[in-house]
Amino acid sequence: MDAVDRTIINALQGDFPVSENPFADTAASLEMDEATLIARIDAMVSDGVLSRFGPLFDADAMGGAVTLCALEVPEADFDAIAEIVNSYPEVAHNYERQHQFNMWFVVAAESRDIVDEVLLDIQGRTGLIVHDMPKQDEFFIGLRLEV
Amino acid sequence: MNASLPIALVDDLDRRLLFQLEPGLPLAPRPYAEIGNAIGVDESEVIDRLGRLIQAGVIRRFGVVVRHHEVGYGANAMVVWDVPDAVMADAVGVLTANSGVTLCYQRPRRLPDWPYNLFAMIHGTSEETVRAQIADLRAQVPLSGLVHDVLFSRRRFKQTGACYRPRLSLPEKREVA
Numbered sequence: 432m433d434a435v436d437r438t439i440i441n442a443l444q445g446d447f448p449v450s451e452n453p454f455a456d457t458a459a460s461l462e463m464d465e466a467t468l469i470a471r472i473d474a475m476v477s478d479g480v481l482s483r484f485g486p487l488f489d490a491d492a493m494g495g496a497v498t499l500c501a502l503e504v505p506e507a508d509f510d511a512i513a514e515i516v517n518s519y520p521e522v523a524h525n526y527e528r529q530h531q532f533n534m535w536f537v538v539a540a541e542s543r544d545i546v547d548e549v550l551l552d553i554q555g556r557t558g559l560i561v562h563d564m565p566k567q568d569e570f571f572i573g574l575r576l577e578v
Numbered sequence: 579m580n581a582s583l584p585i586a587l588v589d590d591l592d593r594r595l596l597f598q599l600e601p602g603l604p605l606a607p608r609p610y611a612e613i614g615n616a617i618g619v620d621e622s623e624v625i626d627r628l629g630r631l632i633q634a635g636v637i638r639r640f641g642v643v644v645r646h647h648e649v650g651y652g653a654n655a656m657v658v659w660d661v662p663d664a665v666m667a668d669a670v671g672v673l674t675a676n677s678g679v680t681l682c683y684q685r686p687r688r689l690p691d692w693p694y695n696l697f698a699m700i701h702g703t704s705e706e707t708v709r710a711q712i713a714d715l716r717a718q719v720p721l722s723g724l725v726h727d728v729l730f731s732r733r734r735f736k737q738t739g740a741c742y743r744p745r746l747s748l749p750e751k752r753e754v755a
Contacts, residue, residue, distance in 0.1 A: 432649065440649060443641040449628045451621065452607060465607060472642075473605045480648045483602035487643060492636040493588060493596065499685065501692070517736050525736040528656065528729040532692065535656070535729070536736075562692060568684040570670050576680075576701065578649040 432480055432578070435463070439471055440480075440578050496543040498565040500550065501532035502557070509533070515556050521549045532562065588636060591619070595627055596636075647734065651701045653708045656729045657715070658694035660687070665720040666696070672718045673698045678711035694727060705730060 432440075438461060448456045458468040475481045491497075504512045509527070516536055517525055525536040540546045550561045594617045604612040610628070611621040631637045646654060661669045666684070673682045673696075681699040698715075702708035712728060715721055 440642050440644060444644075445639045445641055447603075447641040449610070449625050449632065449640075451610070451625070453609065454605075454607060469605050469607070475642075476602070476605075478648075479645060482643045482645050484605065484642055485602040485640070486596070486599055486637040487639045488596060488600075489636055489638050492634070493593075499683075499697075501688075503691075513735050522736060525734070526731045527733040527735070528731050530727065530729045532729075562688045564685040564688065564692075566683045566685055570674050570682040570684075576644060576646070576649065576651060578644070578651075 432475070435467075436471060436475060436480070437578050439468065439475075440576075443484075444576070495539060495541050496546045496565075497537060497539045498546055498550075498563055500536055500538060500553075500564065501562040502534040502536075502559050503532050504534045504557075504559065512557050512559070516553060519549055519553070521545065587634070588631075591617075592627060592631060592636075595624065596631070646701050650703055652703060653705045654699060654701045654731050655705075655708050655712065656731075657698045657700060657712055658727050658729070659696045659698075659721060660693045660725045661696045661720075665724075668720050669696055669724070672715065672721055676711070676715055678702065678708070678714075693725065 442461055443457065447453060450456055452465075454469050455465040458465045461468065472481070472484050476484060502512065502516075512534065513525065513527075516522055516534065519538070521538050521540045523537045523539050525534065527533060528535050538546050538549050540549065550563055553559075554561045595613065598613050598616050603609045606612055608621065610624040614621045614624045628637070628640075632640060646652075659669065670682065670684075673679045678700050679698045680701050681697075683697045684695060685697055687693050687695050700708050700711050702711060708730075716726065
């Protein structure tokens, strides 16, 4: 990641134009050419700096369901349990955290019924209680990172 | 503070559009024309609909989706508080005004093991900077008087973004996540 990549990341965190030539419009405001901008974004996606370039959806507004879950996993079983949890396409993120509740993951699906099925399945396969903590309210901040 | 569009206003064509966009925008000079081709509508229809979906908050952000670790934000902590209802609004006000906080949610307690109901995510370039941000938050009323816990992330196993597959017909009922 060099200075040009940083400029692109800092400038394009939220409001990519919805116009006929959005890359050309953006490139002009960043004083670079369209082909360079497109190639830079493409390379950052390939290199894994960006997980993708596009929209972040509000799953609620789409009629989907999302929840955050915690497990208390015995240290010796951690990798095996992680493999089980990560095998579900509905599991979007999974982090090990330093706490009695040491595995935290997000489950997203098109309905709460499907989320419930996934949680029950995980509970059955791991033998652990899945602590289900669906959001009750979200205080939106608009993630912005200076890189 | 959910700016959600009533679900009935997201129609089947919107869903097809969002489904097509989910893996990412085509990296080409006329990306909306390409999306339109894939779902059988004009570029102008795609542009109109995306504008409306952004306005309505169905699309929250449109641009780079970064991997925090790869862009230098190597540390992240989930900080949780047990907040009485009476001071919830004030606690949220402190968190959302702080530049270190990237996400903030109210969630149910899971007693007896989990007494916390307000969750904040803090990303920083190092554990030290994240700890300093947490100390700053904890110095402020009402957070200063509340029980909290800090959960630093140790390993990330998966960060795919929600692998969400919109269905092509309306759900029978809407349930809150």
